[in-house]
Amino acid sequence: MSHNAPFPLIDRHTHLEGALDPTWVRHEADRRGLGLPASLEALWSGQAVPFEGFIEAFLYGASLLDSREAVREALLAVARRTRAAGGTGFDLWASPHFLVVHRKQIQLEALWRGLEEGLAEARAWGLRGCVVLDAVNHFGPKHGQAVLDLVLPALPAFVKGFSTGGLEKSPFRDWAPVFDRARAAGLRIAAHAGENGPGSNVREAVLEGGVSRIVHGIRADDATLALLAERRIPVDVCPTSNRALASDVVPHPLPRMLSAGVRCALGTDDPGVAPCDLETEIAAARGMGLDDLALARLRQNGAEDAWCLADGPP
Numbered sequence: 001m002s003h004n005a006p007f008p009l010i011d012r013h014t015h016l017e018g019a020l021d022p023t024w025v026r027h028e029a030d031r032r033g034l035g036l037p038a039s040l041e042a043l044w045s046g047q048a049v050p051f052e053g054f055i056e057a058f059l060y061g062a063s064l065l066d067s068r069e070a071v072r073e074a075l076l077a078v079a080r081r082t083r084a085a086g087g088t089g090f091d092l093w094a095s096p097h098f099l100v101v102h103r104k105q106i107q108l109e110a111l112w113r114g115l116e117e118g119l120a121e122a123r124a125w126g127l128r129g130c131v132v133l134d135a136v137n138h139f140g141p142k143h144g145q146a147v148l149d150l151v152l153p154a155l156p157a158f159v160k161g162f163s164t165g166g167l168e169k170s171p172f173r174d175w176a177p178v179f180d181r182a183r184a185a186g187l188r189i190a191a192h193a194g195e196n197g198p199g200s201n202v203r204e205a206v207l208e209g210g211v212s213r214i215v216h217g218i219r220a221d222d223a224t225l226a227l228l229a230e231r232r233i234p235v236d237v238c239p240t241s242n243r244a245l246a247s248d249v250v251p252h253p254l255p256r257m258l259s260a261g262v263r264c265a266l267g268t269d270d271p272g273v274a275p276c277d278l279e280t281e282i283a284a285a286r287g288m289g290l291d292d293l294a295l296a297r298l299r300q301n302g303a304e305d306a307w308c309l310a311d312g313p314p
């Protein structure tokens, strides 16, 4: 990279299950003779819905991922959205255990094939992508072990990380053995923390869970921000999603996090449910009063800490 070239623009956090293009979802629902949940229509039109409504809308999209072709389409929706916003890469969270074992709607092999084909096509467009396994926090650490039991025997090379998501109900110290096992298998470790749970979860995830990357972290207090900065822990921040799912956190703490020296970067989270892309997220950050220098810092962090750009072991 030349000295003056801008850093690649990366979508640092997006979910396969929440990324489907609304036009495709409408078409697919028609084809299958299904109705769309009112919550999804409301979110697409920019209305706020209760948390349960967001989950309903998210799960509706997830329910359509029942074939290799549908998974490939979801991956390509991520790639098209990233490319249209000027981005060149994405770290994509996906939940194989939820789709394969919990919902029994697709075979693991078909899921991996759909992801692999989509990633290959995205790469042909000049985009880099990787997959981060998403385990459900509120299903508990036993579920986390089951996720690893499912995937570790034949883990594709495009899987770079392991994360928890869902409701932050199960203490991160209890997840430490799961994280240790995932790390021993060569995976990087992240956690959704300090979003729907208290800010203290962020500190616990880092100090007791051994997590090396935080998703959201928006409820962290100043002492925790100092810890994140000191340890250079990357934090993925998603303004549109935070507005929808953590609307009580106002003003949005992104400027405070950056001022504290936290390595924040922008992500879209569930852009097929709560419509957004990297451009809207950058505009949202600017709307918080961040100047060009701060926006450049977000972009630089986004590239430097991206797992889709990281080669080799963690």
Ligand SMILES: [Zn+2]
Pocket (backbone or CB within 6 Å): 013, 015, 093, 165, 192, 215, 269
């Ligand atoms: Zn997320």
